[in-house]
Amino acid sequence: MSKVEAILSQLKDIAANPKKAMDDYKAETGKGAVGVMPIYAPEEMIHATGYLPMGIWGAQGKTISKARTYLPPFACSIMQQVMELQCEGAYDDLAAVLFSVPCDTLKCLSQKWKGTSPVIVFTHPQNRGLEAANTFLVKEYELVKAQLEHYLGVKITNADLERSIAIYNENRAVMREFVKVAADYPQVIDAVSRHAVFKARQFMLKEKHTELVKELIAEVKAMPVQPWTGKKVIVAGILLEPNELLDIFNEFGLAIVDDDLAQESRQIRVDVLDGEEGPLYRMAKAWQQMYGCSVATDTKKGRGKMLMNKMAQTGADAVIIAQMKFCDPEEWDYPVLYREFEERGVKNLMIEVDQEVTSFEQVKTRLQSFVEMM
Amino acid sequence: MSLTQGMKAKQLLGYYQNKADQDAREAKERGGLVCWSASVAPPEFCVTMGIAMVYPETHAAGIGARKGAMDMLDVAERKGYNIDCCSYGRVNMGYMECLKEAAITGVKPEVLVNSPAADVPLPDLVITCNNICNTLLKWYENLAVELDIPCIVIDVPFNHTMPIPEYAKAYIADEFRNAISQLEVICGRPFDWKKFQEVKAQTQRSVYQWNRIADFTKYKPSPLNGFDLFNYMALIVACRSLDYAEITFKAFADELEENLKAGIYAFKGAEKTRVQWEGIAVWPHLGHTFKSLKNMGTIMTGSAYPAIWDLTYDANDESLHSMAEAYTRTYINTCLSNKAAVLMDIMEHGKVDGVIYHLNRSCKLMSFLNVETAEVIKEKNGLPYVSFDGDQTDPRVFSPAQYDTRVQALVEMMEANMAAE
Numbered sequence: 001m002s003k004v005e006a007i008l009s010q011l012k013d014i015a016a017n018p019k020k021a022m023d024d025y026k027a028e029t030g031k032g033a034v035g036v037m038p039i040y041a042p043e044e045m046i047h048a049t050g051y052l053p054m055g056i057w058g059a060q061g062k063t064i065s066k067a068r069t070y071l072p073p074f075a076c077s078i079m080q081q082v083m084e085l086q087c088e089g090a091y092d093d094l095a096a097v098l099f100s101v102p103c104d105t106l107k108c109l110s111q112k113w114k115g116t117s118p119v120i121v122f123t124h125p126q127n128r129g130l131e132a133a134n135t136f137l138v139k140e141y142e143l144v145k146a147q148l149e150h151y152l153g154v155k156i157t158n159a160d161l162e163r164s165i166a167i168y169n170e171n172r173a174v175m176r177e178f179v180k181v182a183a184d185y186p187q188v189i190d191a192v193s194r195h196a197v198f199k200a201r202q203f204m205l206k207e208k209h210t211e212l213v214k215e216l217i218a219e220v221k222a223m224p225v226q227p228w229t230g231k232k233v234i235v236a237g238i239l240l241e242p243n244e245l246l247d248i249f250n251e252f253g254l255a256i257v258d259d260d261l262a263q264e265s266r267q268i269r270v271d272v273l274d275g276e277e278g279p280l281y282r283m284a285k286a287w288q289q290m291y292g293c294s295v296a297t298d299t300k301k302g303r304g305k306m307l308m309n310k311m312a313q314t315g316a317d318a319v320i321i322a323q324m325k326f327c328d329p330e331e332w333d334y335p336v337l338y339r340e341f342e343e344r345g346v347k348n349l350m351i352e353v354d355q356e357v358t359s360f361e362q363v364k365t366r367l368q369s370f371v372e373m374m
Numbered sequence: 375m376s377l378t379q380g381m382k383a384k385q386l387l388g389y390y391q392n393k394a395d396q397d398a399r400e401a402k403e404r405g406g407l408v409c410w411s412a413s414v415a416p417p418e419f420c421v422t423m424g425i426a427m428v429y430p431e432t433h434a435a436g437i438g439a440r441k442g443a444m445d446m447l448d449v450a451e452r453k454g455y456n457i458d459c460c461s462y463g464r465v466n467m468g469y470m471e472c473l474k475e476a477a478i479t480g481v482k483p484e485v486l487v488n489s490p491a492a493d494v495p496l497p498d499l500v501i502t503c504n505n506i507c508n509t510l511l512k513w514y515e516n517l518a519v520e521l522d523i524p525c526i527v528i529d530v531p532f533n534h535t536m537p538i539p540e541y542a543k544a545y546i547a548d549e550f551r552n553a554i555s556q557l558e559v560i561c562g563r564p565f566d567w568k569k570f571q572e573v574k575a576q577t578q579r580s581v582y583q584w585n586r587i588a589d590f591t592k593y594k595p596s597p598l599n600g601f602d603l604f605n606y607m608a609l610i611v612a613c614r615s616l617d618y619a620e621i622t623f624k625a626f627a628d629e630l631e632e633n634l635k636a637g638i639y640a641f642k643g644a645e646k647t648r649v650q651w652e653g654i655a656v657w658p659h660l661g662h663t664f665k666s667l668k669n670m671g672t673i674m675t676g677s678a679y680p681a682i683w684d685l686t687y688d689a690n691d692e693s694l695h696s697m698a699e700a701y702t703r704t705y706i707n708t709c710l711s712n713k714a715a716v717l718m719d720i721m722e723h724g725k726v727d728g729v730i731y732h733l734n735r736s737c738k739l740m741s742f743l744n745v746e747t748a749e750v751i752k753e754k755n756g757l758p759y760v761s762f763d764g765d766q767t768d769p770r771v772f773s774p775a776q777y778d779t780r781v782q783a784l785v786e787m788m789e790a791n792m793a794a795e
């Protein structure tokens with residue numbers, strides 16, 4: 001096995017076995033884990049406690065049964081899965097769960113956790129251009145911090161936080177670099193591997209992840225760049241899973257040269273900047289700097305422009321929107337994106353992501369005819 | 375003599391609803407500004423600046439009630455709006471697209487010509503507030519970008535922990551001041567603080583009269599048919615900062631007072647059971663939802679939805695914190711326990727025997743906590759409840775048969791409880 005293969009296989013293992021990643025971490029450090037609900041949270045704070053932040057992004061192919069009692073069928077697919085897992089007690093080993101509420105579904109879900117872990121809820125301000133929004137978010141973060149300290153029985157010092165911020169910034173920078181490398185070497189980093197590198201990030205300490213990804217990048221970059229005979233696409237949406245779906249991308253020679261997935265690049269889009277102000281303020285400011293996301297209010301709606309810039313930068317042939325089933329923030333963005341793409345002759349396709357399904361024939365047919373059309 | 379002299383409340387309602395739309399059309403004609411607004415966004419700033427207001431949710435509800443929703447929903451669907459998006463929003467985006475096409479081509483598209491929609495002009499700006507849902511942020515982003523007009527956002531952060539903290543009020547009050555600056559730029563003149571004072575006072579007088587109406591549900595039998603709140607709601611939404619709402623509500627409340635004195639009740643006193651309605655009305659099927667209940671002698675005497683517009687605040691508070699508090703405390707913008715407490719207060723006030731929960735296909739925020747809310751409340755007061763599937767403007771979701779079966783079951787439970795007492 002080559003070094004590249006070894007690293008990818010390690011990350012794939014972690015991505016596929018979050019429970020094991022958590023148990024190993026516990027065994028190793030004696031500390032537990034804290035769950036992080038999508039989409040954004042001040043994860044640095046959890047990191048600063050020494051607990052392992054664990055992303056909660058649903059599961060694949062679970063039949064929804066217990067969750068039916070608590071959620072009507074028109075709740076987004078990912079939250080159906082999360083609810084099902086809550087009912088099954090899958091998250092009960094978490095020392096706490098951090099919960100933001102940037103959409104109507106998450107507001108409701110934040111009030112009905114069915115597991116046993118304590119839930120820490122906070123609200124992102126949406127009038128993000130205002131300084132008052134930063135002040136507000138600092139207050140929310142102070143409460144988050146106090147609750148984390150309470151539930152975990154630790155004290156989070158500014159020095160700890162600064163250290164975690166630096167680790168996170170480095171990881172985000174390395175991941176941005178990785179996105180470019182994956183675009184240059186689709187023969188080496190295919191769609192499944194690319195996703196695994198992102199996904200593993202949610203179940204590992206970021207410094208460990210950074211180390212592996214750096215190594216991976218160095219190895220890959222030592223290889224010659226080969227011409228890509230297939231097509232290049234940018235994917236956008238909440239997430240693009242499972243591997244069976246990504247396999248179709250591989251099969252049709254679709255290289256993912258950049259993404260705007262909430263689970264992937266949106267997580268690494270902005271850093272916590274250096275500055276004179278305290279860490280909580282600078283973390284709050286990162287939310288102000290966030291852009292191109294369906295749950296971060298933007299009355300200018302720059303997301304389409306951002307995607308088209310990405311196309312220009314990467315030479316992508318098309319944009320594929322992975323529409324999470326029943327996710328209304330994304331559904332509201334779509335008509336504007338669609339119009340902008342059509343007006344500018346940008347090839348685009350929308351496919352539905354439903355975490356409950358196990359058959360991907362329909363998506364396959366749609367992707368196939370899309371590729372043929374290109 | 376004024377046109378409205380001698381009008382009954384019901385006539386006043388029709389008169390002022392039309393007048394509000396006419397005001398907007400006239401404003402447009404004389405080159406004034408028109409603003410489309412979310413239903414619980416503060417109108418005080420725009421009204422102070424003499425901007426005519428139009429309320430897309432109310433407008434869409436009207437289209438739905440007049441059975442015209444499908445055409446507009448189709449237009450929106452063709453533009454790429456998923457059927458999962460709130461139907462108020464889809465109807466409005468459909469309507470906006472029709473107006474836009476008419477403005478560009480000079481020709482009214484066929485669907486618009488045939489639509490029963492009230493004729494309102496395109497906006498020059500929009501204002502939104504997420505105190506009832508974040509959908510209104512997304513919807514108004516789209517209006518602003520599709521029409522290339524300014525969007526004023528009043529973000530009221532979800533109150534996950536009650537009571538509402540001072541820092542949230544401070545943030546919202548700052549947004550108010552920012553909205554004022556935005557309006558000064560849009561209007562090209564300074565904000566009229568003196569007029570603002572009057573507008574706030576007017577809003578409070580409207581709200582006072584609105585609350586007077588809902589208060590009549592405490593009487594048993596009730597002089598007020600709760601469904602009337604749904605009808606009169608149009609004005610508390612669209613005209614609360616004008617005297618239109620105050621005049622109409624006062625007339626209605628006075629009529630109810632007279633009726634009470636004279637022993638005239640909503641169901642001629644023949645109410646057998648009383649229910650609370652949780653959620654928005656089903657506008658395309660309003661008549662059916664009402665009549666099915668009425669046929670069983672069941673009167674609606676409580677609903678938290680119209681009570682959202684109890685926007686009581688201290689109009690003299692210059693910090694604007696009190697106004698901020700009024701706009702953020704909307705029960706659906708608060709934690710589950712507060713939400714349940716608000717509903718229970720209304721239940722107690724309306725002396726209801728049970729609750730009907732509208733599981734609204736359009737409204738995730740007013741649906742996804744229904745099970746928990748119902749459980750919490752049932753645990754506390756033991757009253758029976760049922761849920762039915764509906765949608766406030768997409769006529770395809772509601773099933774009359776399902777509704778009838780569910781409310782019948784509720785009535786049986788309520789009657790059994792009464793018999794046991």
Ligand code: SF4
Nearest residue numbers: 076103105324327328
């Ligand atoms: S509706 Fe969309 S943004 Fe909200 S929880 Fe579901 S997937 Fe996430």
Ligand code: SF4
Nearest residue numbers: 460506507509736737
């Ligand atoms: S129906 Fe629900 S989602 Fe639609 S605008 Fe009203 S509160 Fe928002």
